[in-house]
Amino acid sequence: MVTKRQEKERELRKEHILEGALTVFEEKGLEGATMDEIARVSDFGKATLYYYFPSKEDVFCEILDRGWATLWKSLEEVIDSDKSPRESFINILITIARKAQKNRNEYEFLFNAPQAITHIDDKDQVWKSYQQKLYSTLKELLEDGIAQGQFPKLDSDLMFKAIGGLFVGIIFMGEKNKDITGSDIEKLLNQLITDPKQP
């Protein structure tokens, strides 16, 4: 029998381990991080980690899953608001940017880690579906926006790739950009994604 409180505490302990794991993953990368160190950092015995998570990889994936789920939840509001494609598109990017700047470490991990594990398996990986959803939403907004003449006339694929790179660049290029503000991003996006209606 498991009480509500026990459940809660268990969840808390899991989160605590996940936090420790995140710092280690950031510092050492996926391969470089060891369960021994994660245990040390989160002040548990190694065996205890395996009481909460079945494997190192699961620890890794759970960080991604939870992070993407949280991010997606805040994006849903933006998406559901009935703005124009262009506005929604830009708002999504700005929302992500703001969150990422609050939690730079976590978001650097969320956006970079996935490519670090292309060599590994495919599994269920919930986070992948969120990532997919985000991408297809942006793509759709972009296409609708182009159709309505809200973006410069460019092949949407090309544009999308460019924006993707641009975005990653804005947020994660180097460690020296601690001083980018939300309004900077807004300005930059507005400048680069020229709105043909406002020459």
Place this chain on the structure above:
Amino acid sequence: MVTKRQEKERELRKEHILEGALTVFEEKGLEGATMDEIARVSDFGKATLYYYFPSKEDVFCEILDRGWATLWKSLEEVIDSDKSPRESFINILITIARKAQKNRNEYEFLFNAPQAITHIDDKDQVWKSYQQKLYSTLKELLEDGIAQGQFPKLDSDLMFKAIGGLFVGIIFMGEKNKDITGSDIEKLLNQLITDPKQP
């Protein structure tokens, strides 16, 4: 005593090993690649690899060093030509893009691998100085260009980061962009890096 021909053959063997190593690194990543497999792929005994390279990491770094050196050599021509900052800037990006599309594998490695080893040491790492040179050159061209009104008025730091991300995005986002041509890139850059003189 070592003849010219022996020297040459030794160099050839090194290159051969490096080629094999590159394919393995691409396929398996830095950590995933094993010296046993590199040996297998390049048809040498493992011990032989250590006759040519002191460590796995040195194999890795030598690929980076040589790649960046070669890249830099072709960029020097572009840089030395007496074009305007804006033209030079765009030409550099286009040159890299063209080379990268000819040797996608190698260049994906050149541009991605560095971040994969941030967790590792700092060493001498020749390639880092090339990377640095490239970045500071681009930065300088951008600043000169902005001073001369050849780019939209934006903080150069911000702009530089955006361009960096944009560029990486154009060339390396996903594996599905096999169909981007040089002229696409040119068009895209010209569109995004709006030239205020040609409204």
Place this chain on the structure above:
DNA sequence: TTATATTTCGACTTAACGGTCGAAATATAA
């Protein structure tokens, strides 16, 4: 041909790491 230098290599050593085990500690329930 013989002596010497260069190149090759499979077997071995060593260390690290993911994961398990069984028992101890601690909390909960009766």
Place this chain on the structure above:
DNA sequence: TTATATTTCGACCGTTAAGTCGAAATATAA
């Protein structure tokens, strides 16, 4: 208090992979 369930853990195991060793093969020189 006693019985039961949950949580914790250090020691251990098996595997994997980097790097070494000493000798064999091969090329070069005398």
